[in-house]
Amino acid sequence: MDEKMIWLTIVLMALVTLIPRLLPVWVLAGRTLPPLVITWLRYVPVAVLAAMLAPVLVLVEDGQRLDLSWSNLYFWISVPTFLVAWKTRSLFLTVITGMGGIALVRLFL
Amino acid sequence: MMIKGNAGGGQSPIISGMLQAMPVVMGYLPIGFAYGVLADQAHLSLFSTVLMSLIVYAGSSQLIAAALFAAGQPMLSIVFTTFVVNLRHLLMSAALAPHLSRWPQWQRLLFAAELTDEAFALHSLQFHKEVPSKGQVFAVNITSQLSWVVGSLLGYVAGTLFTDVEVFGLDYALPAMFVALLILQIQHRNMVIVAVLTGLLSIGLTLLGVTTWAVIIATVIGATIGVVLDAWTKK
Numbered sequence: 531m532d533e534k535m536i537w538l539t540i541v542l543m544a545l546v547t548l549i550p551r552l553l554p555v556w557v558l559a560g561r562t563l564p565p566l567v568i569t570w571l572r573y574v575p576v577a578v579l580a581a582m583l584a585p586v587l588v589l590v591e592d593g594q595r596l597d598l599s600w601s602n603l604y605f606w607i608s609v610p611t612f613l614v615a616w617k618t619r620s621l622f623l624t625v626i627t628g629m630g631g632i633a634l635v636r637l638f639l
Numbered sequence: 640m641m642i643k644g645n646a647g648g649g650q651s652p653i654i655s656g657m658l659q660a661m662p663v664v665m666g667y668l669p670i671g672f673a674y675g676v677l678a679d680q681a682h683l684s685l686f687s688t689v690l691m692s693l694i695v696y697a698g699s700s701q702l703i704a705a706a707l708f709a710a711g712q713p714m715l716s717i718v719f720t721t722f723v724v725n726l727r728h729l730l731m732s733a734a735l736a737p738h739l740s741r742w743p744q745w746q747r748l749l750f751a752a753e754l755t756d757e758a759f760a761l762h763s764l765q766f767h768k769e770v771p772s773k774g775q776v777f778a779v780n781i782t783s784q785l786s787w788v789v790g791s792l793l794g795y796v797a798g799t800l801f802t803d804v805e806v807f808g809l810d811y812a813l814p815a816m817f818v819a820l821l822i823l824q825i826q827h828r829n830m831v832i833v834a835v836l837t838g839l840l841s842i843g844l845t846l847l848g849v850t851t852w853a854v855i856i857a858t859v860i861g862a863t864i865g866v867v868l869d870a871w872t873k874k
Contacts, residue, residue, distance in 0.1 A: 531708070531711075531714070533684060533687070535714060536683065536684075536687050536708070537687065537690065538714065539708075539714045539717055539718060540687060540690050540691050540694065540695060541694070542714070542718045543691070543695045543700075543704060543717065543718055543721040544694035544695045546718055546719075546721055546722035546725070547695050547696075547697050547700065547721060547722070547725045547728075548751065548752055550722075550725060550726050550727075550728045550729035550732065551725075551728045551729075551731075551732050551751040551752065551754045552732065552747070552748060552751035552752075553729065553732065554729060554732035554733035554735075554736045555732050555735060555736045555739050555747045555750065555751050555754075556744060556747055556748070556751070557736075558733055558736035558737070559736040559737065559738075559739045559740045559742070559747065560740040563737065566866060568737065569865070569866050569869055570862050570863065570865070570866050571733055571734045571736075571737065571862075572734075572865075573830070573833055573861065573862035573864075573865030573866065574730050574731070574733065574734040574858060574862050575731075575734055575759075575760070575763040575764075575824050576821065576824045576825060576830045576833050576834050576837070576861075576865075577833055577834070577837040577857070577858040577861030577862045577865065578727065578730055578731060578734075578759075578837075578854065578858040579760060579817055579820060579821040579824060579834075580821060580833070580834040580835070580837040580838040580841070580857075580861065581837050581838065581840070581841035581853070581854045581857040581858045581861065582727075582756060582817065582841075582854055583814065583817040583818065583821060583838065584837075584838030584839070584841050584842050585841055585842050585845045585853065586814050586817075587814065588842055589842060589845060589846070592850075593845040593846070593850055594846070595846075596842070596846065604811070604814060607811065608814070608818060611815050611818045611819075612818055612822065615818050615819040615821075615822040615823070616822050619822070619823060620819070621662050621816065621819045621820070621823070622661075622662065624815055624816070624818060624819035624822075625662045625665060625812055625815045625816050625819065627815065628808070628811045628812070628814065628815025628818065629665075629807065629808035629809065629811050629812055629815060630808065631808070631811075632808035632810075632811040633807050633808035636808070
């Protein structure tokens with residue numbers, strides 16, 4: 531691809547990324563939504579975060595295989611990470627626990 | 640750690656927003672760096688590499704796009720893949736929409752342009768209590784994107800000199816942040832059930848090979864389960 535085509539590709543990528551991000555805040559905001567829809571939307575954050583996080587923690591090889599063995603650090607380090615998040619409710623301490631935990635285990639194994 | 644208003648410290652909303660974005664910055668610098676390295680290997684120009692971080696600004700899809708450029712994929716296939724991978728933001732935008740009703744359209748546009756997974760996770764937590772000042776909201780977004788752009792730039796310049804994001808556990812910054820944000824979102828028992836079921840569903844769908852759609856399908860079903868649970872438990 532020549533440089534101009536690459537730029538065009540990137541501009542189109544930007545458009546197809548922006549539209550789904552923009553449409554709901556542009557169209558839905560300010561409207562009175564049915565209570566059922568509001569309830570549904572309240573569950574979206576929890577659901578979408580769980581949906582993005584869970585595969586990262588338990589799947590390996592680009593999501594092809596379930597791995598709960600000791601070699602899957604992402605899963606095992608998530609246990610203390612979850613505990614710290616739950617007990618302290620601190621974003622900072624949780625991130626430090628996760629990163630520090632992974633770094634320490636890698637250093638000593 | 641959620642710094643909001645912060646009467647005690649007397650911080651300006653801009654500073655509060657920047658501090659609030661720090662966990663995102665810790666994750667974006669190394670991952671942006673990895674994207675920059677990949678873009679360099681894909682023979683994208685420095686301009687194209689940074690342009691993508693500025694106007695597309697969507698982590699995983701940029702890494703995928705760099706790989707597709709490297710593989711010599713045609714334009715339409717790159718654009719379509721980007722669309723599918725980023726479609727999940729539709730749900731995030733819808734979830735935040737009710738809180739932005741008083742904002743003018745152009746500010747919603749600026750907000751939406753920087754609505755990444757991580758920005759959404761931070762905002763949804765806060766908006767639920769009270770929408771902070773616009774200065775703070777945009778400070779979170781701009782700080783996050785700045786770290787992404789700087790990371791991309793450094794990665795591109797460093798090229799293949801240094802590609803190991805695993806030192807210092809940097810690769811775990813974003814997963815750990817998601818753990819915290821997920822826990823902080825949970826307000827009652829039904830949400831725990833929804834989180835567990837949606838997570839399992841997403842794992843199952845990914846294993847079945849529907850990787851790009853797994854998050855969207857699992858989220859739609861998961862949130863619907865939440866509505867059903869609510870209706871049930873209220874009776």
